[in-house]
Amino acid sequence: MRNIKISLACLLLIISICFIFTGCGNQNEQTAQNTDSYLTITDAADRVVTLNKKPERILPLSASFLEPLHAVDGKIIARVSAKTGIPDEDKDLPEVGNVYNINLEKVIEQQPDLVIAYKGMNDKFVSTFEDNNIPVIVLDMRTYEQVQHTVDILGQITGNTDKAQKLINDMDSKIAAIKAKIPQENKRIAILHSTSQNVTVQLENSIAGSVAKILGFTNIADGITPLESNPTAAPYSLETLVEKNPEIIFVTSMGKMETIKEAMLKNVENNPAWQTLPAVQTNKVYFLPQEMFLLSPGIHYPEAVETMAKLAYPDKFN
Structure with missing residues (x-):
């Protein structure tokens, strides 16, 4: 009789241990599921x-x-x-x-x-x-x-x-395909950003600066310390522009184009030094379309690249 009681006690102990381990297993499994992420x-x-x-x-x-x-x-x-x-x-x-x-x-x-x-x-x-x-x-x-x-x-x-x-x-x-159409040369360019209030120069990490980099152009603003309020732009200096002597000047803008051109006339074009720039003398100052160069062109980046390439090399595109 005593042996039967001992056997039953051992059996109950084994069953209890099994329940404990089974419960722990389910809890651990649930924790793993809860911590899974997509x-x-x-x-x-x-x-x-x-x-x-x-x-x-x-x-x-x-x-x-x-x-x-x-x-x-x-x-x-x-x-x-x-x-x-x-x-x-x-x-x-x-x-x-x-x-x-x-x-x-x-x-x-x-x-x-x-x-x-x-x-x-x-x-x-x-x-x-x-x-x-x-x-x-x-x-x-x-x-x-x-x-x-x-x-x-x-x-x-x-x-x-x-x-x-x-x-x-x-x-x-x-x-x-666009790059294959244009000469592989280090054309010096400047990118000005004009608003109704002021003019800045665009750096490599701007939209227009990125497009120019793709095309292999040399941005004369490379290395200039950016503005604290805008890491994609730097202060504009006509003296620096004259010193760097860009072959082409691209202009990005924000606001109505008539107002922007008026601001450009007031800020830079009335300065005699502006007229000494090769880009100005050869009529190679181009306003870039706002829909591609103000906000990101997104997956239409190739179109932005083609737009700038056509302005720089119109004879290479039919």
């Missing part, structure tokens, strides 16, 4: 962002993100207001303000599971989205390298990396 990336603001699931309600805060998102089958639920750059399929989407003046309440009302912010324009809103448990990724699309990187990231987000790589390859091929 994607972890480092964005353009050096933030490590983890997405727990594939985003199905994406809200981009710049029109520049719309076309690349469509190219990788991103599901867009709302957009910013813009005069240009809105695909037909997005024109009826709810609007959440313009890129410089986002309406946070409207963004939150849309209940996005991912907000894509434009670096340098939407950074101040990031903490608000995070406080409302809305994942946000900051991306940049000024230079061509940044556009390539953004397309790659969007492909990872939507799970369509093959489509992203195809888009990047297509852009690379178009740009290579």
Whole structure:
């Protein structure tokens, strides 16, 4: 009898131990599932962002993100207001303000599971989205390298990396074809940015500066210390312009073209030194289209490259 009781006690102990280990196993398995994530990336603001699931309600805060998102089958639920750059399929989407003046309440009302912010324009809103448990990724699309990187990231987000790589390859091929048409020479160029208030020079990390770099042009502003308020621009100096002696001057602008040209006349053209510049004497001062060089051309970067190439070498393009 005593042996039977001992056997039953041992059996109960073994069963109890099994339940304990089984329970621990289930708990550990559940913890692993809860910590699984869909994607972890480092964005353009050096933030490590983890997405727990594939985003199905994406809200981009710049029109520049719309076309690349469509190219990788991103599901867009709302957009910013813009005069240009809105695909037909997005024109009826709810609007959440313009890129410089986002309406946070409207963004939150849309209940996005991912907000894509434009670096340098939407950074101040990031903490608000995070406080409302809305994942946000900051991306940049000024230079061509940044556009390539953004397309790659969007492909990872939507799970369509093959489509992203195809888009990047297509852009690379178009740009290579454009470069093949022009001479491989170090043409000296200057890029001025004119507003109704002042004139600055554009650096390599600006949109126009990136295009000029792709074409192999020598930007006379290379090495100049950028403005504290704008890392893509530097102070304008007519003396430096005369010293560097550019063969071509490109002008980017913000505002009405008539006002911009009037400001240019007041700030630079009335100065006798301006008339000594070879670019001025040979009528090689070109205003670049705002739709390509004010805001990012995005996946239309090859068109921006072709635009600048045609201005510099009109005889090479039919």
